[in-house]
Amino acid sequence: MAELQFREALKHAIDEEMDRDESVFVMGEEVAEYNGAYKVTEGLLDKYGFKRVIDTPISELGFAGLGVGAAMHGLRPIVEFMTFNFAVLAADQIINHATKVKYMTGGQIDCPIVFRGPNASAGQLGATHSVAYDSMYAHFPGLKVIYPSEPGDAKGLLKSAIRDNNPVVFMESEQMYGMKGEVPDTEDFIIPIGKGKIKREGRDVTLVAHGKMYHVAVQAAAQLAKDGIECEIIDPRTVKPLDIPLIIESIKKTNRCVLVDEAHPFGGLAAEIGFLIQREAFDYLDSPVQRVCLPDVNAPFSKKLFDAWFPSPKNVIDAVNQVTYRI
Amino acid sequence: MAKKIKDDIVFAPTGIGEMNEGAVQKGVDLPAATKKNHIDLGLSEEQLLQMYEQMYLQRRFEERSMQQYQKGKFGGFLHLYIGQEAISTGTAHATEPDDDIITAYRDHGWGLVKGITPNEGMAELFGKATGSSRGKGGSMHFAKAENHFWGGYGIVGGHIPINAGFAFANKYNQTGNVSLCFFGDGAVDQGALHETLNLAQLWKLPAIFVVENNGYSMGTAAARHTVAQIVDRAKGYDMKSAVINGMDLFSVYEKMKEIADDVRENSEPWFVEIRTYRFRGHSMSDPQKYRSKEEMEEYQKIDPILRLKSYLTSKKIAGVESLQEIEDKVEQEILDAVKFADESPFPDEKELYEDMFDEDNPYFHV
Numbered sequence: 001m002a003e004l005q006f007r008e009a010l011k012h013a014i015d016e017e018m019d020r021d022e023s024v025f026v027m028g029e030e031v032a033e034y035n036g037a038y039k040v041t042e043g044l045l046d047k048y049g050f051k052r053v054i055d056t057p058i059s060e061l062g063f064a065g066l067g068v069g070a071a072m073h074g075l076r077p078i079v080e081f082m083t084f085n086f087a088v089l090a091a092d093q094i095i096n097h098a099t100k101v102k103y104m105t106g107g108q109i110d111c112p113i114v115f116r117g118p119n120a121s122a123g124q125l126g127a128t129h130s131v132a133y134d135s136m137y138a139h140f141p142g143l144k145v146i147y148p149s150e151p152g153d154a155k156g157l158l159k160s161a162i163r164d165n166n167p168v169v170f171m172e173s174e175q176m177y178g179m180k181g182e183v184p185d186t187e188d189f190i191i192p193i194g195k196g197k198i199k200r201e202g203r204d205v206t207l208v209a210h211g212k213m214y215h216v217a218v219q220a221a222a223q224l225a226k227d228g229i230e231c232e233i234i235d236p237r238t239v240k241p242l243d244i245p246l247i248i249e250s251i252k253k254t255n256r257c258v259l260v261d262e263a264h265p266f267g268g269l270a271a272e273i274g275f276l277i278q279r280e281a282f283d284y285l286d287s288p289v290q291r292v293c294l295p296d297v298n299a300p301f302s303k304k305l306f307d308a309w310f311p312s313p314k315n316v317i318d319a320v321n322q323v324t325y326r327i
Numbered sequence: 328m329a330k331k332i333k334d335d336i337v338f339a340p341t342g343i344g345e346m347n348e349g350a351v352q353k354g355v356d357l358p359a360a361t362k363k364n365h366i367d368l369g370l371s372e373e374q375l376l377q378m379y380e381q382m383y384l385q386r387r388f389e390e391r392s393m394q395q396y397q398k399g400k401f402g403g404f405l406h407l408y409i410g411q412e413a414i415s416t417g418t419a420h421a422t423e424p425d426d427d428i429i430t431a432y433r434d435h436g437w438g439l440v441k442g443i444t445p446n447e448g449m450a451e452l453f454g455k456a457t458g459s460s461r462g463k464g465g466s467m468h469f470a471k472a473e474n475h476f477w478g479g480y481g482i483v484g485g486h487i488p489i490n491a492g493f494a495f496a497n498k499y500n501q502t503g504n505v506s507l508c509f510f511g512d513g514a515v516d517q518g519a520l521h522e523t524l525n526l527a528q529l530w531k532l533p534a535i536f537v538v539e540n541n542g543y544s545m546g547t548a549a550a551r552h553t554v555a556q557i558v559d560r561a562k563g564y565d566m567k568s569a570v571i572n573g574m575d576l577f578s579v580y581e582k583m584k585e586i587a588d589d590v591r592e593n594s595e596p597w598f599v600e601i602r603t604y605r606f607r608g609h610s611m612s613d614p615q616k617y618r619s620k621e622e623m624e625e626y627q628k629i630d631p632i633l634r635l636k637s638y639l640t641s642k643k644i645a646g647v648e649s650l651q652e653i654e655d656k657v658e659q660e661i662l663d664a665v666k667f668a669d670e671s672p673f674p675d676e677k678e679l680y681e682d683m684f685d686e687d688n689p690y691f692h693v
Contacts, residue, residue, distance in 0.1 A: 025499070051499065056526070057522075057525060057526065057529065059522035059525065059526060061488065061518060061519055061522050062488050062491070062519065062522025062523050062525070062526050063488075063522075063526065064488070065485070065487070065488020065489050065491070065492065065519065065522075065523070066488050066489075066491040066492040066495055066523070066526060067492060068488070068489050068492055069488065069489035069490060069491060069492015069493045069494075069495065069496070070492040070493075070495045070496045070499070071492070072477065072489065072492065072493070073427070073492060073493050073495075073496035073497070074496060074500075075495075075496050075499060075500075092482060092485050092519075093485070093488065093489075096482050096485060097480070097482075097485055097486075097489060101478070102682055102683070102684075102685065103463055103682045103683055104460060104463055104464040104468040104470075104478075105460045105463070105464060105468060105470040105472065105478050105682075106458070106459070106460035106461030106462070106463045106464065106470075106682055107461065107463075107681065107682035108460070108470055108471075108472040108473075108478075109470070109472050109477065109478070110685045112685075141683060141691075142683055142684070165684075165685035165686065166684045166685055166686070194690060240690075240692065241690035241692070242692065
């Protein structure tokens with residue numbers, strides 16, 4: 001096991017896949033000569049040259065579409081967005097083209113492309129730089145959506161994403177890039193897309209949390225443990241395909257569930273998992289499922305307002321107290 | 328001092344009737360056609376007859392499909408290419424079979440000229456399993472990827488960056504192929520075009536971006552939806568450009584060949600405006616109140632198929648009878664295609680879940 005930063009784990013994944021397959025290339029804003037806005041692609045230009053590590057203008061729609069065309073033509077692009085907040089400009093290419101071209105041509109054309117970059121809030125960046133888009137992309141048929149929480153998962157899943165013959169949205173976080181974690185040294189370490197993981201075992205309540213929210217859940221669980229409440233934490237890792245059997249299995253044991261999701265509440269992953277739990281585990285629930293999400297409000301700037309807006313361990317603890325009838 | 332308040336503010340330029348006081352206002356001004364004959368252009372008589380057959384096929388295929396649509400044989404949209412056939416045909420002959428072509432939703436002519444058979448095309452319109460896209464695409468999504476025809480696309484301008492991706496892949500793999508993207512004049516107003524032109528010129532992509540300016544973005548005349556001359560967009564990107572008379576097959580062939588050769592040689596993109604005219608409405612439910620009968624008649628006098636026909640007869644390359652034989656053959660082929668489409672099975676219901684992913688056991692959320 002090596003201890004790597006999140007960004008290093010991502011870079012290793014890209015490096016290994018570029019090394020393995022000539023058709024893999026990276027493009028995006030500042031990925032080459034600047035060495036990556038968040039240093040995920042650091043050193044790749046030196047190793048692979050200007051043909052395969054390509055700086056783009058600030059034209060999300062243009063270069064995302066160019067990537068889609070290159071993928072249709074047999075290449076395997078990794079398209080980096082400086083943040084998924086900017087990818088909204090490219091949403092037509094992701095939602096209308098990458099995901100639909102195979103279907104509407106009766107299976108004639110594949111589109112093996114990875115769209116990756118940081119997702120959701122990164123602190124006080126104001127309303128337009130703070131949205132979590134994983135649930136939105138997961139809504140659309142034809143897309144796989146991954147939002148890992150730890151370097152090991154990130155590496156194994158990004159390698160799978162690059163090898164996948166279908167479009168994949170791979171999400172990261174500015175606030176996690178520097179986070180360290182263990183990454184297996186095993187050669188060609190791969191994690192299959194669609195498999196969640198029980199990251200903490202517990203008997204009292206199931207917490208489902210992915211991406212940055214996983215770390216909020218971990219902090220809450222540590223606090224609650226001092227109070228004698230043992231949380232089971234499930235990290236779905238992949239938003240779609242969603243590993244719902246793993247979640248249901250846990251709920252059948254704990255009979256209680258809190259969903260922690262960095263999205264706004266309406267129609268997000270928490271809403272979806274909540275529905276699935278009532279369908280699959282209705283008779284096992286000892287209390288209604290609760291969720292901790294962003295409020296239905298835009299991201300504020302002011303530190304005080306931001307702290308009130310962003311899901312905190314305290315919010316998770318409150319929700320756990322609610323489902324365990326401790327309040 | 329209080330400003331005087333105007334009550335006659337007009338933003339979008341208003342309709343033809345008011346603007347031109349009843350005179351025929353053409354949707355597009357055609358540049359002069361080439362003066363070269365087929366020998367100058369290096370086209371054989373055999374090739375000319377093949378071109379005639381292809382253009383006639385596209386025309387009659389669409390006229391029949393319109394009839395079938397009106398009979399209720401299929402639904403959805405049906406955007407006809409009628410009037411614009413010289414562009415698809417001239418381009419197909421001016422380029423190599425492995426050059427990539429992608430177009431918008433007015434795509435039947437392109438499909439036929441790139442090797443979709445009338446049977447496959449008609450069956451696709453009917454939504455049958457035997458269709459070119461197995462009934463999954465319909466009128467707007469004809470495609471034959473094995474022939475480098477990447478399909479018709481339904482989001483105006485959305486396929487323009489995709490063509491840059493084909494050119495990127497051709498340059499990356501050094502295939503020597505050129506990629507061509509066709510779109511209507513309405514797409515010129517989309518940001519996708521501008522981002523793509525910048526990228527294509529910046530990265531020296533072997534791509535050709537072609538506006539088929541038929542004068543109308545649905546029901547909005549070009550002068551009402553876009554400023555200046557469309558071709559001049561190229562200047563802003565320091566890109567090579569041309570304007571072509573799209574009602575004349577020879578003009579399209581001549582210039583597109585020159586351009587494709589240049590792109591192949593120099594790996595630099597072109598922006599081309601081919602001026603043309605569509606003889607039918609935007610789709611099937613279009614009363615066409617935005618243009619005059621007189622305007623239509625002016626363009627019908629220069630119907631590209633009749634123009635080629637009169638060239639063939641006047642140069643004694645083919646007599647009326649031998650052209651009639653071609654027409655009869657095409658007519659029969661299309662009648663057979665209608666029969667084929669009609670008798671073909673609809674896709675099996677399990678096909679609903681096929682072609683979503685390239686894998687054995689795909690996940691579908693339920």
